[in-house]
Amino acid sequence: MSSDQVWKPEDYDRQLSFVTTYGKGLIELLAPQQGERILDLGCGTGDLANEIAASGSSVVGMDFSEEMIRRAKVKYPHLTFVVGNGEDFNTDVLYDAVFSNAALHWMTKAADAASSVYRALTPAGRFVAEFGGAGNIGMIAKAIQEVLSSQYGIDTNSRNPWYYPSIGEYASLLEKIGFRVALAHHFDRPTRLLSGENGIKDWLTHFGDNFFIGFTPDDKKNAIEHISQLTKHSLWKDDAFYADYKRLRIVAFK
16 A cells, blocks of 8 residues: 555554544444454454444454554554555455445455455355445545646646445456445545544644655645635534535455
């Protein structure tokens, strides 16, 4: 993974708890069973791994960020967490299921990531995932492009760290690897950001590092302020910003 994103675990837990909240619905789809071995790929600070483990499953959480794994180990010392690259990993044991919430869109080498998941599964093992799909954060991305292009002469395409596929694109990718895709659902999920007037600014501070490489602190602050202003007419409702999320939910079997 080549992203220059810097993760801030404590702020992530405090300001972006909606990631975990929505992920609980994905656990229902996973339906973990007593004694199953489950890998949580892109586990962040471990909240969903802990939820899965409550079913009696044996859970390992993996994340590319050492900072996130460090915090997960502090929060849930009874669980196993490891640093690993989701685009290229091998495991010593095979898993009954690989679960991934809000992580695969950071893995731009999508075929490599899916192949790693396939190798990690037992025969007939399942892959249950949700991540950004085609059109995700379209209005935010448009504002980023407008500000960085007009004010700084930057082509945002060269700095985009995300992979947002359509159903057809991702299902075909999985089938070529050998998966049987049982469910593929692309849906809108406007997501309330928790910081009021600072919602978009905090979101960009957490997730937008790639776009501001080489910026001075003042330039970054000013750019983020302008992006926030541009999105307000389309994403502000009542007392909060609502990120224009479009999600892709997948269930596939080896």
